[in-house]
Amino acid sequence: MDLRPGVLRGCVVEWDQERNEMDKPEWTSIVEMFDQVATALETRGAVGHCFCEVNSAGELHWRTS
Structure with a gap:
């Protein structure tokens, strides 16, 4: 979440590691x-x-397309 002052304050951004x-x-x-x-x-x-x-154990996972 971008907490810097400005028009984008509050938006959720993706971080490129x-x-x-x-x-x-x-x-x-x-x-x-x-x-x-x-x-x-x-x-x-x-x-x-x-x-x-x-999965079969009932665990939630996220996969990319």
């Missing part, structure tokens, strides 16, 4: 992110480029 910098904002707020994650869990859909899966 290889370049050690922020990518584009993924969500405008943490509420929007939680809403999309909850919908993906309910529908077994995608959140951005990740899909949720439950």
